[in-house]
Amino acid sequence: MLPEKDPRKTGDKDSREDSSVTLFREYLRIKTVHPEPNYDAAVQFLERIAAELGLGCQKVEVCPSRVITVLTWQGTNPQLRSILLNSHTDVVPVFEEHWHHNPFVAFKDSEGNIYARGAQDMKCVSIQYIEAIRRLKATGKHFSRTVHMSFVPDEEIGGHKGMEMFVKRPEFKALNVGFALDEGLANPTDTFTVFYGEKCPWWIKVKAQGNPGHGSRFIENTAAEKLHRVITSLLAFREREKQRLKSEEHLTLGDVTSLNLTLLEGGVSFNVVPSEMTASFDIRIPPTVDLKAFEEQLTAWCQAAGEGVTYNFCQKYTDQTVTPIDESDPWWKVFSETCREMNMKLKCEIFPAATDSRYIRAAGHPAIGFSPMNRTPVLLHDHNEFLNEQVFLHGIEIYTRLIPALASVPSLPVEA
Numbered sequence: 001m002l003p004e005k006d007p008r009k010t011g012d013k014d015s016r017e018d019s020s021v022t023l024f025r026e027y028l029r030i031k032t033v034h035p036e037p038n039y040d041a042a043v044q045f046l047e048r049i050a051a052e053l054g055l056g057c058q059k060v061e062v063c064p065s066r067v068i069t070v071l072t073w074q075g076t077n078p079q080l081r082s083i084l085l086n087s088h089t090d091v092v093p094v095f096e097e098h099w100h101h102n103p104f105v106a107f108k109d110s111e112g113n114i115y116a117r118g119a120q121d122m123k124c125v126s127i128q129y130i131e132a133i134r135r136l137k138a139t140g141k142h143f144s145r146t147v148h149m150s151f152v153p154d155e156e157i158g159g160h161k162g163m164e165m166f167v168k169r170p171e172f173k174a175l176n177v178g179f180a181l182d183e184g185l186a187n188p189t190d191t192f193t194v195f196y197g198e199k200c201p202w203w204i205k206v207k208a209q210g211n212p213g214h215g216s217r218f219i220e221n222t223a224a225e226k227l228h229r230v231i232t233s234l235l236a237f238r239e240r241e242k243q244r245l246k247s248e249e250h251l252t253l254g255d256v257t258s259l260n261l262t263l264l265e266g267g268v269s270f271n272v273v274p275s276e277m278t279a280s281f282d283i284r285i286p287p288t289v290d291l292k293a294f295e296e297q298l299t300a301w302c303q304a305a306g307e308g309v310t311y312n313f314c315q316k317y318t319d320q321t322v323t324p325i326d327e328s329d330p331w332w333k334v335f336s337e338t339c340r341e342m343n344m345k346l347k348c349e350i351f352p353a354a355t356d357s358r359y360i361r362a363a364g365h366p367a368i369g370f371s372p373m374n375r376t377p378v379l380l381h382d383h384n385e386f387l388n389e390q391v392f393l394h395g396i397e398i399y400t401r402l403i404p405a406l407a408s409v410p411s412l413p414v415e416a
């Protein structure tokens with residue numbers, strides 16, 4: 001085996017590599033991978049950066065072993081609401097056998113593609129924030145609004161011991177957030193995708209109870225027959241939404257309700273008709289859907305399937321707050337104008353899954369999901385996730401324009 005420092009394993013051929021890229025690759029090598037992320041190493045890395053850049057560093061332990069690290073660049077008028085640049089430190093697991101390079105080595109190929117778990121989701125963004133602030137500080141710049149960078153654990157497993165707890169803490173309230181940026185998705189075209197809201201995740205477990213008996217007989221009203229009816233209703237709805245997405249050109253995945261049957265449980269033996277079976281569904285509901293009516297529809301499908309069919313929620317997110325994206329909104333105006341000045345094409349969408357932005361929005365703060373990765377295939381959670389170093393470096397330039405613009409938004413009426 002080659003040692004991991006060997007350039008044949010890491011792709012470290014070029015000693016002239018941009019120091020931002022080197023830092024990005026160093027961060028990618030920290031194994032903050034579930035199910036046992038090394039969060040201590042990430043926090044130490046961030047503390048080192050804070051010291052290097054002369055930033056304030058606050059650690060908030062929201063529950064045992066779950067620390068939020070906040071690096072702060074104080075504004076010249078700290079009374080004004082701040083800019084929050086959020087990113088999560090954890091990454092999803094890998095199937096190592098499907099990777100062409102070790103996903104925790106950050107191999108760079110001859111085209112500058114950096115392969116690593118977290119290259120897109122979302123260690124790139126963390127380092128882009130840091131490097132943009134490093135550049136701005138180096139030129140002696142100051143802005144009126146304070147800029148905070150928050151680095152949070154556990155986003156990939158729902159954020160329950162991360163951002164969800166943090167937004168309820170006095171330390172979060174003290175950040176006095178005016179506007180937040182968080183993660184988005186890559187876009188394979190020239191355009192950058194921007195997310196102004198998210199679908200509500202509902203995870204439901206449908207339980208059907210029926211008559212048990214010998215597997216050789218025609219038992220009446222079995223749990224399986226009832227569950228089959230529920231599954232048929234829900235999958236028929238899935239098909240309608242799928243067709244709607246396909247046939248209406250302006251719609252994106254964020255605009256329709258997605259639904260998948262993800263778990264089937266029940267039974268003990270081939271020849272025993274079970275008295276109980278369950279089916280679990282991952283449902284994602286756009287902010288425009290009436291949640292009460294949708295819940296009534298789910299109840300009706302279960303009732304129509306027969307007696308003894310019930311469901312319970314394993315996840316039920318109901319906050320449908322979206323961030324304003326009209327030019328009358330001072331934050332959006334500055335964000336979109338700054339992007340326009342850089343000739344960036346933006347496409348505004350609803351995020352099809354769930355990120356920590358939902359907790360920020362629910363706490364009453366506008367938040368935009370944005371990862372500056374155009375001309376890049378969407379590879380989050382996929383094998384051989386990569387980001388090209390030029391795309392990464394361009395992202396730093398983008399934040400180097402966006403951060404000053406947002407941190408200079410003039411005092412708002414609510415701040416007077």
Ligand SMILES: CSCC[C@H](NC(C)=O)C(=O)O
Pocket residue numbers: 155156157158159201315353354355
């Ligand atoms: C609903 S909690 C889990 C969060 C996860 N986020 C992503 C981005 O994959 C998801 O949407 O499944």
Ligand SMILES: [Zn+2]
Pocket residue numbers: 088121122155183
């Ligand atoms: Zn992410």
Ligand SMILES: [Zn+2]
Pocket residue numbers: 092121156380381
């Ligand atoms: Zn993710």
